[in-house]
Amino acid sequence: MRRNFARVLSISLFLVIAAVIYFSLSKVYPFNWTVIARYSKLFIDGILMTLKISGFSLGLSLTIGMLVALARVSRIDFFNELGTLYVWFFRNMPLLVIILLVYYGMGSVLNIDRFLAGVISLSLFEGAYVAEIFRAGIEAVPPGEIEAGAALGFYNHQIMGSIILPQAFRISIPPLIGQLISLVKDSSLVSVIALGDITMRARQIGTQTLATLEAYLVLAGIYLLMTSTLSILGRYLERRLAIP
């Protein structure tokens, strides 16, 4: 499986490089890479901003996701419904609309800055998906183990803390990694509020240099690199934390 994946990856990388070289030399399209290279600092700024947004949003969306998941499995109806409402709303709303609402709505009322608006929008959105991942993880814990805790005299919060959550968390890691990759990709949308992330920088460089396609090809490569790195890290983490 993994060997196949590596082969497909190397073949496609080879094809992409070959295509770029072919089109650069054949003058079908007047590629201009040298001008792009001069803007590498701006690209790096963009990468750092994307990572910073994604990092903060990851932390916040995990927190939101955990709280909403706990609400959804709670025995208190009110919390239950609140959690359901949250997931319903944010899974049925385009991220772009959330960003615009938060930035122009909360932004003008609470006077929050672009960065915060971007992080909050992404976290609210991804938090709904994270919540569903955690909920599935919680529900996958065998009822017998919960009963064993109860029979020993555990309080409910101890069953949650020592039996359910440690397992739910491990069960959730593979889908969470997938969600994190989505988060990094989705973060490109914050460029609409001119938050200098990598997508915005690429567009900027494209307009300034007129080497638009070149800038976007670099952008695509950067996203692929970031997301594949996360996949590899995720697989490592998954193996490290696996229960024998």
Added chain:
Amino acid sequence: MSVLELKNIYKSFGDTQVLRDVSFSVNKGDVVAIIGKSGAGKTTMLRIMNYLIPPDSGEVYFHNSKVILDRKVLRTVRSKIGFVFQRFNLIRHLTALDNVAIGLVKVKGLKWPQARELALKKLKEVDLANRVNHYPSQLSGGQQQRVGIARALAMEPDLILFDEPTSALDPSLVGEVMTVIKRLSASGITMVVVTHEMSFAKNIANRLVYMEEGQIIYDTTPEQFFLSNDKRVRHFLNDFLEAV
């Protein structure tokens, strides 16, 4: 001296009445075997004893004081009643040692090092000194069940309830678990064992409870039971012999 007493217990699940007016008392030092056909209500009765499920009506008394649905009361009562499950119900992400130690930490308030020391002693008592760092998935069914017994023992309970402790096991592994249970019964621990092991019911138990359709039909000595001319008992024993 009554350790645990059920008074006029009724329990239904939906439309099916599972227990009908069950009264039963366990005295200190008793080794009670509960037998009866599948669906007779044996597991339900056992689970009502430590209030894992509350009865619809009737009372449970532990050391002559009434058990009520109160988290502190349930914690105290359950911490003094061991429960050994048919399917072991070990906590998957903990080693054998920590499965035994965790109750001491979470319920009795011991520190982990002391709890582990005690847990090690209990694992030795069930002949598992060489498996302490194994995870449940790395243990055979018989070994898992012995960890389950050590987990119950570690709490130093006044009473241990066993729900068909060997019926999920490979026939070849029944012996090692029965050996441990017999050893416990000889040491004077009060216990109630739902079982299909007739040799245990006959030779080890000092009391025999026979259930049918949610009622206790006999509560007597094994000698009297196995000599009984009651048609229902003969039927049960004949069916049983045929099944074996």
